[in-house]
Amino acid sequence: MLRLITFISLFLVESVGIYADDSYMTRDFIAQIKSVDEFVQRFNGKELHPDIVTDSTDNNESNLWSLFDYGMLGSDGAEKMDFEMIKGFISTVLSDGIQMRLNSEKVVAMAELSATVLDFSVDLSMCLQQQMIDTQRIRWAIVGVEGLFSSGIFNLDEYNVISPIQHEINFMALEDIFSLNSQDIFGYRGNQNKLDELSVFLTLARVGMVKIKDIAKVVIHRNEVPGYSFRIEECVRRGNNSGWLITGLEKLN
Structure with a gap:
């Protein structure tokens, strides 16, 4: 000792x-x-x-x-x-x-990164987990993102109104909502419909609205x-x- x-x-x-x-x-x-x-x-x-x-x-x-x-x-x-x-x-x-083990599906990594989302600078935490592709191969998969909804880019607390008589005119207001008011589109969802932060992030990335500027730190969590x-x-x-x-x-x- x-x-x-x-x-x-x-x-x-x-x-x-x-x-x-x-x-x-x-x-x-x-x-x-x-x-x-x-x-x-x-x-x-x-x-x-x-x-x-x-x-x-x-x-x-x-x-x-x-x-x-x-x-x-x-x-x-x-x-x-x-x-x-x-x-x-x-x-x-x-x-x-x-x-x-070096590779295990129990291994989780948190990447602290800065990004540009819809021309706004935001700090995000991305959660990645090791997953088996088959018995021989393993990959890192993105399983979560934190910081996007708390960044202030989106207003998630207000619900916008579509007039109760819009059905009488084939919901013509939808044309203006999607073309002129797309920045508030989340507010037109039903109050029972919850938004998934990761899905929103990946969708924005898919249409070219996310740019990763820097990855400041990676922390790996283990529980063997x-x-x-x-x-x-x-x-x-x-x-x-x-x-x-x-x-x-x-x-x-």
């Missing part, structure tokens, strides 16, 4: 240190988790952090600790990860022999460990605690 505490302490110091020596930069590059695939290999113990002694009795435990963003350790805020929770998480992984959900994202910085790391951990009921 003392070896593990010392290992973590060195991480906390070195991950925020500034190095001028090329050897440190080389070591930092080796320690960096440069891809999600490499994260999976580290999680499964196929690769070890370079600072871990391979013949140590607690090298698997130390290796799992090295997967956490040490900037998020602590319990003094909503965005902090609890130290004891991490210990329980690691204990479950080791005792249950949990192995992570029984009783826990965690997220990983890329932490770009110097030091030996960088790259794709666990930045959030939640205990499930």
Whole structure:
């Protein structure tokens, strides 16, 4: 246990240190988790952090600790990860022999992006999920979008009126509604008809009204460990605690 505490302490110091020596930069590059695939290999113990002694009795435990963003350790805020929770998480992984797969239909990614929709600049969150095409192939599929309806582009709270006598003239008002008042078209739907944000987004994209300008961040959510959900994202910085790391951990009921 003392070896593990010392290992973590060195991480906390070195991950925020500034190095001028090329050897440190080389070591930092080796320690960096440069891809999600490499994260999976580290999680499964196929690769070890370079600072871990391979013949140590607690090298698997130390290796799992090295997967956490040490900037998020602590319990003094909503965005902090609890130290004891991490210990329980690691204990479950080791005792249950949990192995992570690179591809799984349980894997969900959230992409934070900026886009132009109908000439308005909006910030959106796009949810993508891995789905099997067949027994050999897998794909990412767009399964949700958030931020489009809350952007203020559309007025979803008002319902517009089509005169109750329009049937007498073959609903001639529809011509003007669709040609002159299309910006308020959602208001002509029935009050029992709910709009699907993803369907609206994809339809606008289909007619060329969506342009993706930038993807600022990608966060991947995983739940292979029984009783826990965690997220990983890329932490770009110097030091030996960088790259794709666990930045959030939640205990499930």
